[in-house]
Amino acid sequence: MNGYQGVVALIDLASRSVERIELDESIVRKYIGGSGLGTYYLMKYSRVDTEPLSPDNPLIYMTGPYMGSGVPTSGRHHIIFRSPLTGIFGESDAGGTFGYRLKRAGFDGLIIVGRAEEPVYISVIDGEISFSDARHLWGLDTYTTEARIVEEIGKKVTVSCIGPAGENLVPLAGIFHDGMVARTAGRGGLGAVMGSKNLKAIAVGGSRPVNIYRQEELLSSIREKTKQLKEAGMGLHLYGTAGGMETAEKFGDIPIKNWKLGSWTPQVKNVSGQKMAETILEKNYSCFACPIGCGRIVKFNGYHGGGPEYETVAMLGSACLVDDLEVIAKANELCNRYGLDTISVGGAIAFALELFEEGIITEKETGRKLVWGEEETLIALIKEIAHKKGFGATLGLGVKKAAEMIGRGAEKYAIHAKGMELPAHDPRCFKGLAVGYATSNRGACHLSSFTYPWERSASMPELGYATTHDRTLDREKGELTAKFQNLMSMAD
Ligand code: SF4
Structure with a gap:
């Protein structure tokens, strides 16, 4: 075969x-x-x-x-x-x-x-x-x-x-x-x-060969597409996925203060992929057979490790009001080493910060003051989640279950779909995302339909979208989502 x-x-x-x-x-x-x-x-x-x-x-x-x-x-x-x-x-x-x-x-x-x-x-x-x-x-x-x-x-x-x-x-x-x-x-x-x-x-x-149908023709097509992709992906190559932070903030796409605020204009420049490239970026890296290389390695003050990508910068950064790239990089590294999902961890920490601000939880439960934007809070909660210690044992269950355990109205601040924390794309900004999150098989997933680029600037005449779909429309999003879910399932 x-x-x-x-x-x-x-x-x-x-x-x-x-x-x-x-x-x-x-x-x-x-x-x-x-x-x-x-x-x-x-x-x-x-x-x-x-x-x-x-x-x-x-x-x-x-x-x-x-x-x-x-x-x-x-x-x-x-x-x-x-x-x-x-x-x-x-x-x-x-x-x-x-x-x-x-x-x-x-x-x-x-x-x-x-x-x-x-x-x-x-x-x-x-x-x-x-x-x-x-x-x-x-x-x-x-x-x-x-x-x-x-x-x-x-x-x-x-x-x-x-x-x-x-x-x-x-x-x-x-x-x-x-x-x-x-x-x-x-x-x-x-x-x-x-x-x-x-x-x-x-x-x-191993070194077992894989049988490829009409391999020579495929190789010539790969050469051509690789060149095109390299040019088209230059932004990702230079700045990584976090290079999209400033544009996303302008659209109102990034989560800010546990999805409460709509603007973070001065701060977003401090944590963008462009800022990373100017300051702490050491080099980039690629997955197998990728000419783009969106992966980042960063180095600063004796620290050397993986650089945060868009989702991480947004969830451990803007969602928690952390506007220091070095702090986000350290938190990212800790999650990578402990083996934690930065999206859900960022969502859970932002949720805890808001509960603390609202007085729904206090130092009695958390053992410490939870402070927006503070490195100590971020790092301490990541460690507690990884080791199921202190308040981290509750937070590590995810925001839905944690809110059920905490009660006292905590559910209102738990941002998830089907129990999975939202990734860093706001469905109030691109309404197709709302349908995508609601209908994705695994819960809140921006990739299963991936409609938002086509609600932001892209077009795809092959699917009937010769121009960008109006992101603010309430109607037609079901059809848009269904078409792109089918397309994305082919790519998966
Ligand atoms: S294949 Fe890997 S390196 Fe290439 S763009 Fe995708 S995630 Fe980045």
């Missing part, structure tokens, strides 16, 4: 057994791409009442037919699961090199079920799958875990792993890839699913 290795591995952690499942071409054609195929297997290997943190919840890594082909920006894989944050379908995707190396290891996907008795990590290398003791890695952060496993295996591998937050079963925990050049599958608490299986990491690598 072109574009696929034709095999996924069903891995049972309890019995340490592996079953090779041959892909059925009719299924592959019906459920196109990593998201579709992964969802097919989630339906097959879970029940409607499967508990998210039970051994029965499958954790499914899946790639699509472009993975390994060299098609620009196709180096993304999906992870599918039942979400401990929302209780419903969960999916999250990540770039980097993991999907590519999984395919070169000889597999299109992994379906991981059961729970290991002791912490383990899995190696998937050139068609062979093995289990290794991970007790010595339990408790380590994601960067250190990656470095140790790469050293232990001694071959070119990519590591997907959790940090302490996933081990502690925090529903805001993600799964991290590629060490310090971090690429994150962040949303929906999948890190806690991995932690519940006593699975610390998966390392993948």
